Amino acid sequence: MTGTTPRARARARTMEDIVRIGREHLAVHGAAALSLRAVARDLGVVSSAVYRYVRSRDELLTLLVVDGYTELADAVDAALAAGPDDPAQGVRVVGRAVREWALAEPARYGLLFGTPVPGYEAPAEQTVAPGTRVIYTLLRVIEKAYAAGLLTAPDPAPALGEPLTGDIARIRAELGLELPDWLMARAISVWTGLFGAVTFDVFDQYGADTFGDRAQLFERHLDNLDGILGLPVPSRE
Amino acid sequence: MTGTTPRARARARTMEDIVRIGREHLAVHGAAALSLRAVARDLGVVSSAVYRYVRSRDELLTLLVVDGYTELADAVDAALAAGPDDPAQGVRVVGRAVREWALAEPARYGLLFGTPVPGYEAPAEQTVAPGTRVIYTLLRVIEKAYAAGLLTAPDPAPALGEPLTGDIARIRAELGLELPDWLMARAISVWTGLFGAVTFDVFDQYGADTFGDRAQLFERHLDNLDGILGLPVPSRE
DNA sequence: TGTACATCAGTGAACGCGCGTTCACTGATGTAC
DNA sequence: TGTACATCAGTGAACGCGCGTTCACTGATGTAC
Numbered sequence: 001m002t003g004t005t006p007r008a009r010a011r012a013r014t015m016e017d018i019v020r021i022g023r024e025h026l027a028v029h030g031a032a033a034l035s036l037r038a039v040a041r042d043l044g045v046v047s048s049a050v051y052r053y054v055r056s057r058d059e060l061l062t063l064l065v066v067d068g069y070t071e072l073a074d075a076v077d078a079a080l081a082a083g084p085d086d087p088a089q090g091v092r093v094v095g096r097a098v099r100e101w102a103l104a105e106p107a108r109y110g111l112l113f114g115t116p117v118p119g120y121e122a123p124a125e126q127t128v129a130p131g132t133r134v135i136y137t138l139l140r141v142i143e144k145a146y147a148a149g150l151l152t153a154p155d156p157a158p159a160l161g162e163p164l165t166g167d168i169a170r171i172r173a174e175l176g177l178e179l180p181d182w183l184m185a186r187a188i189s190v191w192t193g194l195f196g197a198v199t200f201d202v203f204d205q206y207g208a209d210t211f212g213d214r215a216q217l218f219e220r221h222l223d224n225l226d227g228i229l230g231l232p233v234p235s236r237e
Numbered sequence: 238m239t240g241t242t243p244r245a246r247a248r249a250r251t252m253e254d255i256v257r258i259g260r261e262h263l264a265v266h267g268a269a270a271l272s273l274r275a276v277a278r279d280l281g282v283v284s285s286a287v288y289r290y291v292r293s294r295d296e297l298l299t300l301l302v303v304d305g306y307t308e309l310a311d312a313v314d315a316a317l318a319a320g321p322d323d324p325a326q327g328v329r330v331v332g333r334a335v336r337e338w339a340l341a342e343p344a345r346y347g348l349l350f351g352t353p354v355p356g357y358e359a360p361a362e363q364t365v366a367p368g369t370r371v372i373y374t375l376l377r378v379i380e381k382a383y384a385a386g387l388l389t390a391p392d393p394a395p396a397l398g399e400p401l402t403g404d405i406a407r408i409r410a411e412l413g414l415e416l417p418d419w420l421m422a423r424a425i426s427v428w429t430g431l432f433g434a435v436t437f438d439v440f441d442q443y444g445a446d447t448f449g450d451r452a453q454l455f456e457r458h459l460d461n462l463d464g465i466l467g468l469p470v471p472s473r474e
Numbered sequence: 475t476g477t478a479c480a481t482c483a484g485t486g487a488a489c490g491c492g493c494g495t496t497c498a499c500t501g502a503t504g505t506a507c
Numbered sequence: 508t509g510t511a512c513a514t515c516a517g518t519g520a521a522c523g524c525g526c527g528t529t530c531a532c533t534g535a536t537g538t539a540c
Contacts, residue, residue: 112439114352160457171447200435203351203352248483294527
């Protein structure tokens with residue numbers, strides 16, 4: 001992150017400034033309105049100078065995407081490290097961490113999980129690794145609950161059919177997971193269900209005054225997500 | 238929709254053209270880039286002429302929002318009318334209709350359920366009524382399944398706590414629903430869970446090639462949503 | 475039925491604004507000998 | 508240690524573009540008497 005010469009250190013600092021200013025503009029004006037000229041203004045530099053650091057507007061967007069995924073995943077990891085080491089609580093801890101980060105950073109959340117920015121395609125080589133960290137963590141947390149014998153399996157376990165079974169086998173192999181098909185399928189539902197509720201909250205898609213305490217509503221949603229996995233939830237029993 | 242004089246009829250037709258062209262621009266360039274000048278160009282008219290029909294860019298956005306909510310809700314209603322009158326299938330029919338409309342109209346779906354357009358706030362008087370149709374329909378469909386005795390209640394039913402219980406009571410009263418608290422809370426989870434999965438699909442937030450058949454994955458998701466409600470799902474048993 | 479007036483759709487010019495990107499340049503910092 | 512050269516950050520002007528909105532206007536359509 002830092003080079004050894006003064007020039008390299010100055011460059012690294014300027015690079016960080018650009019990303020920080022970009023984040024701020026994202027928060028105020030949204031991704032579609034992110035402009036290199038505005039970033040240059042806030043950086044106190046003429047607009048063409050930014051091109052010494054960033055090849056184009058799209059490249060700045062990519063930096064912000066990677067930055068966002070990384071911070072979100074770090075927040076999730078930190079919450080897990082700080083939380084109780086209870087396999088029954090894993091999904092709740094991950095869920096709350098995602099929601100809290102999203103509410104604190106609505107514009108960055110929108111960049112990652114909202115409407116795609118028109119004309120911009122995130123380059124896979126840079127964004128896939130940070131972008132998959134949260135789902136991987138969620139799968140590992142579910143694996144722990146399963147290993148602890150907390151999850152009730154359906155009996156008999158349903159056959160999922162192709163190509164889904166093959167897709168799941170590939171994911172399982174890539175991550176070295178010990179999860180049966182039925183649980184992988186449910187985990188994916190939990191994943192989309194989690195982000196669905198967070199998106200509704202962050203983007204204000206419940207009515208404005210429909211729910212007085214959305215954190216409370218979210219806890220009930222987590223109950224239901226745990227229920228999908230076959231985890232017994234006190235308040236559901 | 239049509240007036241009686243030729244002038245009024247011409248005006249109505251032009252109005253429809255504006256909304257149609259706006260829809261097309263939405264699809265190609267996204268909501269943030271929607272421009273009155275571009276609409277005017279496609280309409281074959283000078284840019285200031287559009288102001289005879291629409292007070293501002295924001296008003297055009299509102300027209301498109303209302304138009305989108307209405308078409309989505311109409312699609313859901315049509316699917317229910319065409320589908321089997323089986324209370325056990327209601328959520329599936331609604332879910333599939335939402336997903337199919339969203340995949341066919343990704344830009345309009347994004348306008349309704351994606352990142353809020355920066356600087357634009359939808360006026361409640363015009364957008365709330367069409368915007369709540371789908372969730373109201375979903376609740377009625379769940380009510381039917383409940384009335385048919387298809388949903389297994391938790392025993393004992395959990396207490397939700399305030400203010401959620403009060404919020405739910407208000408919704409129930411407004412819609413004249415016969416749903417107990419526990420089921421209302423689950424219905425809300427199904428709602429956000431449904432849109433979460435559709436959003437992942439439409440916005441391509443699963444990895445590009447992670448799942449070979451997303452319709453199949455969505456059916457498994459619907460299984461899990463039915464499971465939240467306490468509906469016995471063949472492939473889950 | 476015919477005329478005078480009011481309404482309205484659309485024109486064209488203008489206002490002031492912001493954008494991404496390129497290019498030749500200046501002057502400071504770093505490096506090889 | 509000192510000098511010659513290469514590298515690099517940042518400048519300022521320019522290119523061509525698009526945007527929302529206002530305004531005075533022309534000419535066609537509609538209406539009241």
